[in-house]
Amino acid sequence: MSVIExxxxxxxxxxxxxxxxxxxxxxxxEIFGFIGPxxxxxxxxxxxxxxxxxxxxxxxxxxxxxxVTHGPEIRRNIGYLPSEVxxxxxxxxxxxxxxxxxxxxxxxxxxxxxxSETMELEMNRRISDLSYGNKKKVGIVQGLLHSPKLLFLDxxxxxxxxxxxxxxFDLIREENSRGxxxxxxxxxxxxxxxxxxxxxxxxxxxIVEISDIRTLQQNNYKKVRVxxxxxxxxxxxxxxxxxxxxxxxxxxxxxxxxxxxxLQRLNGLRVSDVTIEEPTxxxxxxxxxx
Amino acid sequence: MTATIFAHEFRTRLRSVIIWxxxxxxxxxxxxxxxxxFADQAALMNQMMERFPPQLxxxxxxxxRDISTVLGFYSFIxxxxxxxxxxxxxxxxxxxxxxxxxxLTADFLxxxxxxxxxxxxxxxxxxxxxxxxxxxxxxxxxxxxxxVFRGDREYDSRTLLLLLISVxxxxxxxxxxxxxxxxxxxxxxxxxPYSLGLGFGAYVLSAFSGILGEVKLxxxxxxxxxxxxxxxxxxxxxxxxxxxxxxxxxxxxxxxYWLYVRRDIPAVS
Numbered sequence: 137m138s139v140i141e142x143x144x145x146x147x148x149x150x151x152x153x154x155x156x157x158x159x160x161x162x163x164x165x166e167i168f169g170f171i172g173p174x175x176x177x178x179x180x181x182x183x184x185x186x187x188x189x190x191x192x193x194x195x196x197x198x199x200x201x202x203x204v205t206h207g208p209e210i211r212r213n214i215g216y217l218p219s220e221v222x223x224x225x226x227x228x229x230x231x232x233x234x235x236x237x238x239x240x241x242x243x244x245x246x247x248x249x250x251x252s253e254t255m256e257l258e259m260n261r262r263i264s265d266l267s268y269g270n271k272k273k274v275g276i277v278q279g280l281l282h283s284p285k286l287l288f289l290d291x292x293x294x295x296x297x298x299x300x301x302x303x304x305f306d307l308i309r310e311e312n313s314r315g316x317x318x319x320x321x322x323x324x325x326x327x328x329x330x331x332x333x334x335x336x337x338x339x340x341x342x343i344v345e346i347s348d349i350r351t352l353q354q355n356n357y358k359k360v361r362v363x364x365x366x367x368x369x370x371x372x373x374x375x376x377x378x379x380x381x382x383x384x385x386x387x388x389x390x391x392x393x394x395x396x397x398x399l400q401r402l403n404g405l406r407v408s409d410v411t412i413e414e415p416t417x418x419x420x421x422x423x424x425x426x
Numbered sequence: 427m428t429a430t431i432f433a434h435e436f437r438t439r440l441r442s443v444i445i446w447x448x449x450x451x452x453x454x455x456x457x458x459x460x461x462x463x464f465a466d467q468a469a470l471m472n473q474m475m476e477r478f479p480p481q482l483x484x485x486x487x488x489x490x491r492d493i494s495t496v497l498g499f500y501s502f503i504x505x506x507x508x509x510x511x512x513x514x515x516x517x518x519x520x521x522x523x524x525x526x527x528x529x530l531t532a533d534f535l536x537x538x539x540x541x542x543x544x545x546x547x548x549x550x551x552x553x554x555x556x557x558x559x560x561x562x563x564x565x566x567x568x569x570x571x572x573x574v575f576r577g578d579r580e581y582d583s584r585t586l587l588l589l590l591i592s593v594x595x596x597x598x599x600x601x602x603x604x605x606x607x608x609x610x611x612x613x614x615x616x617x618x619p620y621s622l623g624l625g626f627g628a629y630v631l632s633a634f635s636g637i638l639g640e641v642k643l644x645x646x647x648x649x650x651x652x653x654x655x656x657x658x659x660x661x662x663x664x665x666x667x668x669x670x671x672x673x674x675x676x677x678x679x680x681x682x683y684w685l686y687v688r689r690d691i692p693a694v695s
Contacts (some may be wrong), residue, residue, distance in 0.1 A: 149690070183693060216533075226438075239538040240539070396625065
């Protein structure tokens with residue numbers, strides 16, 4: 137079952153572009169990575185799905201219901217961690233969490249305690265006294281305390297130290313193993329690679345690619361690195377080879393196609409070292425942005 | 427209506443309500459303490475007043491009232507009470523949804539399972555409750571200050587009631603006009619300049635209306651719709667003007683709901 141169905145969704149703020157003609161689906165239980173640089177339209181998409189803003193055209197459905205007409209109903213089962221966290225400055229952490237919990241018709245006390253212990257959040261401090269990282273922790277607890285079925289994470293790790301990032305990822309994986317669907321927006325590819333099963337790449341408001349993270353890595357490109365005497369970038373002038381570069385006698389390039397053609401070419405060389413590996417998402421990503 | 431939002435909103439404004447209520451009470455008692463002097467020296471006062479240019483007298487509404495009577499004097503103070511209440515109600519109106527947006531907490535609130543209509547209704551009712559508390563304080567301190575300072579002078583309690591009832595109409599006007607303006611402009615960065623502008627602006631218009639005499643400025647300022655001097659003089663409301671005032675309030679509220687439901691909540695930029 138599709139939890140999120142977005143069809144030709146477009147948003148303009150006056151004349152300036154938000155997103156254009158965005159179409160994708162997210163299945164139940166998936167962790168969907170939404171990657172793009174700042175200003176590509178990641179937050180716009182999430183804000184549309186939360187009906188914080190209204191679409192210019194196109195439609196979006198969450199849990200099978202239209203986001204424009206069924207917003208409150210949908211949001212009962214949504215957790216949202218915004219990229220920038222702002223809360224009522226004068227409130228104490230615990231009061232904010234209780235206020236947040238009061239919107240849901242279930243008892244969240246136990247969950248608040250668990251989450252704040254995991255994230256090492258001090259409950260009796262005032263929001264205005266918290267550092268950015270600590271506010272982010274409040275955001276995490278606030279987004280998860282009502283055990284939502286769908287999580288929107290908008291660049292969630294900014295401001296968290298590496299230890300907390302790891303705990304946070306564990307937390308998300310744990311939620312996911314319980315069947316929670318996660319929509320994970322980020323411009324840091326490493327974390328998307330660690331967590332997500334499928335990714336959508338957005339650029340200047342448009343989706344440029346949606347695919348399984350494995351497919352993206354395996355079927356598309358190989359990263360080849362060859363060290364051999366007298367080698368130059370031109371030695372691998374094969375159909376399917378791109379980005380050939382020479383560095384200290386080592387040639388590296390991306391290759392898409394039948395890998396045997398590379399192997400045949402290597403056959404005639406006296407190589408001292410060869411690696412053929414899957415490129416990181418980062419490298420694939422850069423390819424889309426060239 | 428959502429009880430949680432109502433409670434949260436009400437608590438946020440509690441300190442402001444207490445300060446405004448104290449200020450209004452202090453204002454009433456302070457000015458009323460001069461009443462016996464004014465009343466005893468009424469002839470002298472009126473002589474002095476006549477030396478002022480008529481335009482100035484008109485601007486302060488001094489020509490329409492006799493400050494040697496309890497209600498004549500009260501209506502003079504009431505003008506300042508109105509000004510305070512206008513600024514307070516304007517503050518709440520302008521800030522009702524714009525503060526959440528400028529402090530960026532709107533994302534938190536609106537990603538909860540509540541509709542925009544529920545949010546706005548809860549906020550409006552909370553603000554109205556806050557205003558009603560101030561209103562109640564105005565009633566109590568009005569009766570108290572009159573009781574303390576009137577001496578043996580009589581007054582028409584029905585007219586006083588008319589003045590006090592006008593407070594709620596007056597507050598609702600500034601609350602709803604403030605709200606609709608805050609939704610019409612792109613972003614309210616600070617609430618105070620807006621509410622001071624609206625409050626003083628309306629007051630100054632009303633004063634000018636006195637100076638210019640025939641010009642129909644009274645149509646647009648609530649200080650004329652509910653002119654305390656006129657209410658005391660005539661012992662009744664100027665019904666068409668009061669209806670006009672209520673109509674503006676109703677239209678502003680309806681427009682506010684319409685705008686807020688369709689509003690794009692601005693993100694951090």
